[in-house]
Amino acid sequence: MSLFNKITDYDTVKSVFFDGMTLLFGGFGGVGTPPGLIDCLIDSGVKNVNLIGNDAGFPWIGMGKFICMERAQTLLASHIGSNPVAGDLMNQGKLKVEFSPQGILVERIRAGGVGLDGFLTEIGKGTKLAYDKPLVKIGNKEFLYEAPITGDVSIVYAKKADTFGNLLFDKTARNTNPYVAMASKITVVEADEIVPMGSLDPEEIIVPGIYVKHIVQSKGYNWKWKWEMTDNA
Amino acid sequence: MSLFNKITDYDTVKSVFFDGMTLLFGGFGGVGTPPGLIDCLIDSGVKNVNLIGNDAGFPWIGMGKFICMERAQTLLASHIGSNPVAGDLMNQGKLKVEFSPQGILVERIRAGGVGLDGFLTEIGKGTKLAYDKPLVKIGNKEFLYEAPITGDVSIVYAKKADTFGNLLFDKTARNTNPYVAMASKITVVEADEIVPMGSLDPEEIIVPGIYVKHIVQSKGYNWKWKWEMTDNA
C-alpha cells in the first residue's frame, strides 16, 4: 500500500470498518453510492454505525440495504422518503435520524474536507432543524452555525481511478462523492475502471489522489433501479 | 445578449466598469488574469477602484499594470511582493492594502459565490491580519469569522467558453478564476476560444454558464513573463 499503488481487495477493506464508526457515504438516491462497498460493509458484520450521507437510498438500493438491517444507530441525511423502512425505524426509535438541508449537509462535509471550522447561514433559521445549532451574531444579523463534518471512513464511487487515487466521476454519480472523499481519516474508493498513473488527463481529475487510501475494482451496480422494475415489489 | 449568446466586444464591456466599483479578478501572479480585460479596464478610464484578487501581479503583468496607474483605491490580496510599485504606493498612503491569507481569501470569494454567510477558522488568529475580524466562540474554542466576499464586477480568463458561458481553464491558469466567476453581480469572461453550445463535454466544464454575463474573445497574453525577459528591466 504505497503512495503510488493503493489497489486492494474487498477482504482487506472489511478490516477498515469497525463497530460504532462514523461512515460517510457518497451518492444521491443510490446513484453514485458504491455497490460493492455496501456489500462489503454488510459482510463485515459491523454494527452501531453512525451514517452520514445525502439520503437513505431505497430499501434495496444504496445505503438503504444496510439501514434495513438495523445496524446503523444514527443517520444524518437530508431525505429518507425513498426508504420507508428508515422512516419506520425512526418512528420506532430504532434509528436516530437527524435531518439537514441538503446543500448545507454537503457544505458541512466539504468544510470538514477542506479543514474549515464551519460556516454561517440563515438557511433553516427558526425551523425545527435548527433547534440545537448555535446562533452567531455578526453585526446586526443572526446566523446559524453549521459545524464541519468528518468521518472515520468514507466510501466513494468513481468512474475511473488511477493507482494513486486520482478520481473522476460519471455524470450525476458525482454528486456528494468529491467531498465525501476528502472528509474522513480513511477513504475507500470503488472504481469502475482502474488505470495506471499518468493515464488520466490532469485537467479532468476531480479528486486528487492525496485523499484516497484504498481502491477496489467495481463490478457495477448490483441492484435494479426503481424505474427498471416491472412493479414496485 | 440572450441567455444563450453572451458574446460581446471590449467596447461594450467598458461600460460595465464604473468609478468606485469593487472588482474581483482571477489570476495568480498574473497567470490566469485576463490580459485583454485588463487593457479594457485601463482604457475605460475608471478610477477609485476597489480591487480584490490573489496578488498585485508584476508592474507590467496582470492587475499590476492597472495598480501602477494609481487608479485603485484599495486592494485586498494575499501577496504584493512581485509588484514593488504596489508596496511603494501602500507605504506612501496612496493605496490601502489589506492582506489576507491566500487560501482564506479564495474561500471568502467562494463563500460569496455560493451564497454562504462566511466561515470560521483559526488561521491568522492572534496575528496582525486578524485585528478587526470578529471572534466567535463555539463550545470552548474561539475562531476568526471570515466574511463572504462579493463584487460588482468579476473578470475571468478561460481557455474555452461556449456561448452560454460554460467555462474551462488551462492548467494553473485556473487558480482563483472559478470562484471569482461566481462572486460578482456581473461576470465578464475573456476566453481563448469561444465555441457553440454543445461542443464542450459536460464533464469537463468547471464553471457552468449560469454565472456569466459577457464573453469576449482573447488575443492571449500581451505581456512578457519575468522568465522570458533577457534582463529584469
Added chain:
Amino acid sequence: MGDDRQRIAQRAAREVKDGMIVNLGIGIPSLVPDFLDPSIQVFFQAENGILGMGPTPASQADGNLSNAAGLPVTIVPGASYFDSALAFGMIRRGCIDVSILGALQVSVRGDLANWIVPGKRVPGVGGAMELAYGAKNLIALMTHCEKDGRPKILQQCSLPITAFHCVKKIITERAVFSIQDKEMILDEITPEFTMRDIQNYTEADFTISPHLQPTTS
C-alpha cells in the same frame, strides 16, 4: 385527482418564461415540462448536479444520469455536470429564476411546510430550504384541500415549517394566489369553481384581486 395534478402542472407551466433557469421539485412539479410552450428555451437545473436537464429518455436509461428524484433524464446541448455543493451554491446565490415545489401547507404570509408529517410521513427536507432561500421566485403547487376537505392554505401552518415568507405564488386545481408583503391575493379561479368553493376551503385570509380572472390553460 390525477386530473387535478395535471391541471395544476399545466397552469404552473405558464409561469416558466423564455430564457429562465428553472428548478422543479418532486411530485406535481415534475409534470410541468410536459406542458411547456414548445417555442421557449429554458434550462432546468437539478440539485444533484445538472444544469441543462432534458426529458425522460425514450429508451436505454442510464443509471448514472438522473434527476434529484432519482429518475432517469437526458441532457440538452450546453448542459454541464457538477457536484451537489456547486448545485446548491447556484441555488443559494440566486441563480434560479423560478423554483416550483410541491407543498403540504402554505400560510397566509408565504410560510412553506413540505418536509414532514410528524409521526406519519417522514420524507425529509431535501433541498427545499435552500430553494426557498435562494430562488428568485418560489411557486408552491398542491391540491387545494386534504382528501377529507381540510384546507391546506392556512393562517398558520400546523406542520413543521420548511422556510418562512418564501412562497410567492400558490397554484391549486381551484385557484391561483399570489403573496405580496405577507398578504395573500386571489388572482385566478378555475372556471368550474365558485368563489364560495374557494372561500369555504381556504383558511387563510385573502383579498380578491381587482384583476381577478378565470384560470385558463
Added chain:
Amino acid sequence: MGDDRQRIAQRAAREVKDGMIVNLGIGIPSLVPDFLDPSIQVFFQAENGILGMGPTPASQADGNLSNAAGLPVTIVPGASYFDSALAFGMIRRGCIDVSILGALQVSVRGDLANWIVPGKRVPGVGGAMELAYGAKNLIALMTHCEKDGRPKILQQCSLPITAFHCVKKIITERAVFSIQDKEMILDEITPEFTMRDIQNYTEADFTISPHLQPTTS
C-alpha cells in the same frame, strides 16, 4: 551567500523522504529539488493548483503552467490540476507531509515571521499561514543572521508573526535546530562553525542535543 543558500537547501533536501507530499515556499526552499536523492519518489504540491509538479522545463515554457512563485514548471505522471481553493483545502486538511518555508525570524517557541518588514519590504502573507496551520511538519530555512550579524533566531520575533508555535525545525548554513514542546534543541552544527559561532549569533535559548552531530550533506 549564494553558497549558504545552496548549503541550506542541500541539508533541507534530506528531510524529504520517499512517498512524501511536499510543499516548497519561494526563495531558498525552491532550491531543494536540486538536491533530492534521485532514488526517492515524492509529489510536490503547489498552492496555485498542482499536485505532482516536476522540474523547470528545459525549453518551451508554458505561461499557464507555473508554480506558486509564477515560475514555469512541468508535471509528472499522476499529476492533477485544480483550483486554489482545493489546493488550500489540502493544506489545511493536513495532506502535506512537509512544508519547507523561507523565514525572516523564528522564535524559541517556533513562532514564524516571514511576511512583512513594516515600512520596508511588504511581500504579503501568501499561503504561509495556511501551511503553518496544516502541514504535518514545517521546516524553516534562513541564513543564520542578518547581513549586519543580528540574530534571526530569537526569544521573541520582532517582526509581525505569520503563525505561532508552528516551526518544527530550523535549518541555517550554520546549524540545525528542532523545536519540541516549545523548547529549542541544537541538533547539528556545520563543520566549519564552532559552538561559539552558534551561541553568539543565536538569541534564543537552546539546549544541546545529547546526539549533537556535524551537519553532513
